[in-house]
Amino acid sequence: MAEHWKDVLGKASAMMEEVKAIMTDESADAETKARVPTMLAEVKDLKAKSLQLKEIALAAAELDQAVDEMQRETKAAPGGGAGPGEFKDWGDFLEATYWAGHRSPDLRRRDERLRFYKEEGEAGHEKKQMVESVGASGGFLVPTQFLAELQAVMAEDAIVRNRATVIRMNRRQLDIPVLDQTGTTASVPHWFGGMLAYWAEEATEKTVTTAQFRKVSLTAHKLIMYTRASDELLDDSAISLSDFLAGPMGFAGGIAWYEDYAFIQGTGAGQPLGIINAGATIPRARQSDGQIVYIDLANMLQDFLPSGRGIWIIAQNARSQIMQLQDPAGNYVWTPNAREGVPQTIFGMPVIFSEKTAALGVAGDCILADWRYYLIGDRQRTTVESTQYDYWRYDQTSWRAVHRVDGQPWLSAPLTLQDGTSQVSPFVILGNKSS
Numbered sequence: 001m002a003e004h005w006k007d008v009l010g011k012a013s014a015m016m017e018e019v020k021a022i023m024t025d026e027s028a029d030a031e032t033k034a035r036v037p038t039m040l041a042e043v044k045d046l047k048a049k050s051l052q053l054k055e056i057a058l059a060a061a062e063l064d065q066a067v068d069e070m071q072r073e074t075k076a077a078p079g080g081g082a083g084p085g086e087f088k089d090w091g092d093f094l095e096a097t098y099w100a101g102h103r104s105p106d107l108r109r110r111d112e113r114l115r116f117y118k119e120e121g122e123a124g125h126e127k128k129q130m131v132e133s134v135g136a137s138g139g140f141l142v143p144t145q146f147l148a149e150l151q152a153v154m155a156e157d158a159i160v161r162n163r164a165t166v167i168r169m170n171r172r173q174l175d176i177p178v179l180d181q182t183g184t185t186a187s188v189p190h191w192f193g194g195m196l197a198y199w200a201e202e203a204t205e206k207t208v209t210t211a212q213f214r215k216v217s218l219t220a221h222k223l224i225m226y227t228r229a230s231d232e233l234l235d236d237s238a239i240s241l242s243d244f245l246a247g248p249m250g251f252a253g254g255i256a257w258y259e260d261y262a263f264i265q266g267t268g269a270g271q272p273l274g275i276i277n278a279g280a281t282i283p284r285a286r287q288s289d290g291q292i293v294y295i296d297l298a299n300m301l302q303d304f305l306p307s308g309r310g311i312w313i314i315a316q317n318a319r320s321q322i323m324q325l326q327d328p329a330g331n332y333v334w335t336p337n338a339r340e341g342v343p344q345t346i347f348g349m350p351v352i353f354s355e356k357t358a359a360l361g362v363a364g365d366c367i368l369a370d371w372r373y374y375l376i377g378d379r380q381r382t383t384v385e386s387t388q389y390d391y392w393r394y395d396q397t398s399w400r401a402v403h404r405v406d407g408q409p410w411l412s413a414p415l416t417l418q419d420g421t422s423q424v425s426p427f428v429i430l431g432n433k434s435s
Contacts, residue, residue: 008046008050008053009047011046012046015039015042015046019036019043022035158256159260160263160374161259161260163372164407165375165376166376166378167376167378169378169406172219173217173218174377177215178213178411179193179211179212180214181193181411181415182413183212184416185420186418186419187418187420188418190415190416191415193211193213195210197209218408219406223262223271223402224401225251225400227399228396228399229241229397234397251399251401252401256382260356262274264313264364264367265356265357266407268408272406275374275429276363276364278427279412280373280413280427281429282424282428282429283430283431284296284299284300284429285431285432285434286431286432286433291321292318294326296366297325297346297347303425304425304428305425305426309372310349310368310426311350311351312346312351312352312368313352313354313366314354315354315355317359317360318366363429363431364429364430364431368427369426369427375409375410376405376406376407377406378404379405379406380404382402384401385399385400385402386398
């Protein structure tokens, strides 16, 4: 059943209300807000379609009225029509339509036109037609449509920043005092920086105990992005380059992605120290090369800080393995069917699949982390600037984005338990298979 123009207009109105709701909802995430430009474009298309359907409906009504009038005149004419109110064929209808508009009593003129149409259809008579599918036959007259909206796939959201401990830096370097919990002596707790307690009898001399401290230094590292464009492109482009570069798919989004990647895999040399390479991280040997199995996850949980609130970060290309994860008894850990959706936790802690981990089978493809124990020092949040004077001799405009930050765990080593052997950490990764 053909759509009515009022129904299409109603769809456009409903979608516009949805757009208004998204833009006024402070809790809407970035992915939801990213749908707004596409929705606005669809609203415009629906509005145009509604107007077109309305015009078609009006034209159809006028045509029906004209046909009714011609049929009445054809029945009234001598020998007209194939029957009461009928046409012999489609050609008879078109002929009646033409003569209804020209109302000429000159039957010779009518006969000459009919003979011309008959001769044109005979074999050997050259026929030409104009079509938009062939450029020389009229296609060059038809303009193409251009949608002035850049289509792109949004990158994954940042994982670390909104979970870590963020500190504002007023200088290039920030020194932070921390309790030294790196002791390994057996039979004593190391949570208290070396301080010990003693059982004593009444009126006996007290044993002195002291705490040990150390320093963690954050040094601002510079992360930059830079590009140039001709002034002609800047003036003539249907897409605003400045808005694009300052947006989530331009410099701003790119800086956030590279920062997040460094917090996970950074080397610490001229960039933040990622937890995969940090001294405080415990690498747990995996059971099988290229695999993540149930016992691997259980072993990682054993090494994880007992009081921590962790999240799992697992390589994107390990998703199918996790979906098919089985316990030692052969039971599926996650849903055994495709109806329930994808579970979001392992051992009660959230799971995030990410491209920022190491590749499947490489140490760091599976991470269990409590990011509260990771320090981020913000010296300069992302700034995007442009100038026409950098390459003015070439009529080019330059843009740059600058971000100054550092990050590292405030622990320098795993915590050794009182047995002097067992260790735990807020950062545990799945390592290589032990030899």
